[in-house]
Amino acid sequence: MSSTPRYRAIADDLTQKIKSGHYRAGEALPAQRELSASYGVTMMTLRQALQVLSGEGLIVQRAGRGTYVTQASAEYPLDTLRSLGDDLRRQGYPLRTEVLSAAIRQAPRSLTRLLDDAPSDRRAFRLARVRHLLGRPAVHQISWIVEPYASAIKGIDFTETPLYTALADVGARVHRATERVRPALLTALVAVRLQHPAGSPVFVSERATYDDQGALVVMDHATILGEWMEIRAERKATDLSLHWVSQR
Known part of the structure; x- marks a missing residue:
């Protein structure tokens, strides 16, 4: 017999349905009596489940009007070495990757500045893609992968294979970023x-990932629609350093 409280199991099921797009942002959930009957529980148990979802920001309850799904807001944690795609999958969001281009090209200056003694004609693998969340484009990402990994992964289908999985398969040992x-x-x-109005608020992430020998492996540049993402960090004494810099 499961030790999970019934209200928690219902909350988990509703969460999965919201994140999978079964219930979409702005859409009303079925009436509470209908939901309690479908789950075979009392109204009190159902309301406990809805309180969990409300506390997690997934729904909003409007007096006299019903319960509505809020705009999805995935977390972007700063305290892991996982890729953005892996983080979204771990949170249960259905993620589709659209590859815009994938080719060996001349490395941009922003990349060669990170490489020791890099010649001006240094080449790298450029991978441009759009991440779709709940069926809508939410993240535009450009990754530059340096040799020896660039040539080893250039033929991979990145609509199906995550970049960091491909890198691990060819021997890259990611150590820090x-x-x-x-x-x-x-x-x-x-x-x-991203099929979104120019001038909309976004987050821009610029990330450099290194192997266990201190050599650069990947340089990422991601543009994330502000309405889709919230950035969270677990603050500890030694594990994470956040620097606040004036933009003026």
């Missing part, structure tokens, strides 16, 4: 990719 996340406004070019 530096990341800067800043607020910005959506540029016209990326607005087309």
